[in-house]
Amino acid sequence: MSAPGDAYREPLDRARLHAQAWLDAVPERHVGPAVDVNRLVPQFARALPEGPSAAGAVVDELAALSEPGLMAMQSGRFFGWVIGGTLPVALAADWLVSAWDQNAGMRFATPATAAIEEAAGGWLLQLLGLPHGSDVGFTTGATMASFVGLTAGRQHLLQRAGWDLDRDGLFGAPRVRVLVGAQRHDVIDLALRYLGLGAPEVVPADAEGRMLPDALAEALDAHPGPSLVCLQAGNLHSGAFDPIGTATAIAHDRDAWVHVDGAFGLWAAVSPRWAEHLEGLAHADSWATDAHKTLNVPYDCGVAIVARPEASRAALGLHTSYLISDDHGPGDPFEKVPELSRRARGIPVWAALRSLGRSGVVELVEGLADAALALADGISAIPHAEVLNDVVFTQVCISFGSDERTRRVTQLLIDDGTAWMSGSQWRDRAVLRISVSNWATDDDDVRRSVDAVARAAARVPHP
Numbered sequence: 001m002s003a004p005g006d007a008y009r010e011p012l013d014r015a016r017l018h019a020q021a022w023l024d025a026v027p028e029r030h031v032g033p034a035v036d037v038n039r040l041v042p043q044f045a046r047a048l049p050e051g052p053s054a055a056g057a058v059v060d061e062l063a064a065l066s067e068p069g070l071m072a073m074q075s076g077r078f079f080g081w082v083i084g085g086t087l088p089v090a091l092a093a094d095w096l097v098s099a100w101d102q103n104a105g106m107r108f109a110t111p112a113t114a115a116i117e118e119a120a121g122g123w124l125l126q127l128l129g130l131p132h133g134s135d136v137g138f139t140t141g142a143t144m145a146s147f148v149g150l151t152a153g154r155q156h157l158l159q160r161a162g163w164d165l166d167r168d169g170l171f172g173a174p175r176v177r178v179l180v181g182a183q184r185h186d187v188i189d190l191a192l193r194y195l196g197l198g199a200p201e202v203v204p205a206d207a208e209g210r211m212l213p214d215a216l217a218e219a220l221d222a223h224p225g226p227s228l229v230c231l232q233a234g235n236l237h238s239g240a241f242d243p244i245g246t247a248t249a250i251a252h253d254r255d256a257w258v259h260v261d262g263a264f265g266l267w268a269a270v271s272p273r274w275a276e277h278l279e280g281l282a283h284a285d286s287w288a289t290d291a292h293k294t295l296n297v298p299y300d301c302g303v304a305i306v307a308r309p310e311a312s313r314a315a316l317g318l319h320t321s322y323l324i325s326d327d328h329g330p331g332d333p334f335e336k337v338p339e340l341s342r343r344a345r346g347i348p349v350w351a352a353l354r355s356l357g358r359s360g361v362v363e364l365v366e367g368l369a370d371a372a373l374a375l376a377d378g379i380s381a382i383p384h385a386e387v388l389n390d391v392v393f394t395q396v397c398i399s400f401g402s403d404e405r406t407r408r409v410t411q412l413l414i415d416d417g418t419a420w421m422s423g424s425q426w427r428d429r430a431v432l433r434i435s436v437s438n439w440a441t442d443d444d445d446v447r448r449s450v451d452a453v454a455r456a457a458a459r460v461p462h463p
């Protein structure tokens, strides 16, 4: 017998109440967690119960024990790393994804989830101005989305070199060179490691972290052969974009595959404001972005886009007798990501886009950038505070003088709890880094955050 629907009522009612209590608290709660993980472990890791407990009571216990250890990442004053909040419609859609419990790998088995994800993929291509007919896969994040793009590139390049990767593996294969900018995100190196491609060759970048195109041409010409070029749209520290059009033309002239890591920066393509930075974007071969960052859907959801589906499907598809898959046409969801069983992560994306519409997405992205500019303006008026980057998108890096002083200001700010910004290291200096990626950030959040930074800075004497 199936579990009766009634069995779900009590635990779901409890969960909804706890969720609402959390969401009600987020706007005014201390942004950082109140306890450290080592204090929480024993509370959760008591002896494994000998017998069952009521589901509703377990949900109550889970919520009560967790609350002090949660970070208010949905707060409009959380600016750590690049982590979006949650649009209400996306959170609600995510709950339905769990309730429906579809293993969303195959079109024929779960038609509703496949159709929704295909629609969401098509909308994303339109919004980002990427080639119609590209495959769009929903991954766990941008790391795996870049893994997909680089997998497709590896497949394409080795096939063109006459090497049967599926049969013979990588040992003894022609070398595939990988060229990255000096300030690519570290997860590119991780994806390359997963792929057995080794450490990348580093192309120098300018002060804002943009790859130097002449240096790319020189590096490619030094050793002709199969090459993967990985560009970046949106530098974690400066927000800067590699010269994508120029670099792509250089790479394509030399038959290289071009992948773009645009975990948050790809979203700039929705607005004409950044058109000059993204010129030529559509000519690349694959792209990675995150919906759990700029689009503000719940964790986790990345987006892998490949303009040559035959390369990615050859690498990621499965050809066994018990899986009936489409060889042609739209392709099964699992052929676009590195997993077979999968959650329908594209559904909250569909709901977010359906709810925002094109103008809503543009406003969301431009609003994040406006808030970054306002924060940069406000903070640069604080004595001895210096904004180090040209603020072009959503990222701001600030120094408060010496590294030591910058670190102390960062720690005092975090302890204060009004706003949360992460410490980082950029251009060989300690910095306070701001990433604006939460739809909820408004003018009041900006003002209160600037005040909090000013308070922290005032407590640390400038020598």
Ligand SMILES: *Cc1c(COP(=O)(O)O)cnc(C)c1O
Residues within 6 Å of the ligand: 082, 140, 141, 142, 143, 144, 185, 187, 234, 235, 236, 261, 262, 263, 264, 290, 302
């Ligand atoms: C966040 C980020 C990543 C990693 O994305 P995940 O979703 O955490 O896997 C990669 N590149 C850039 C530029 C990023 O900002």
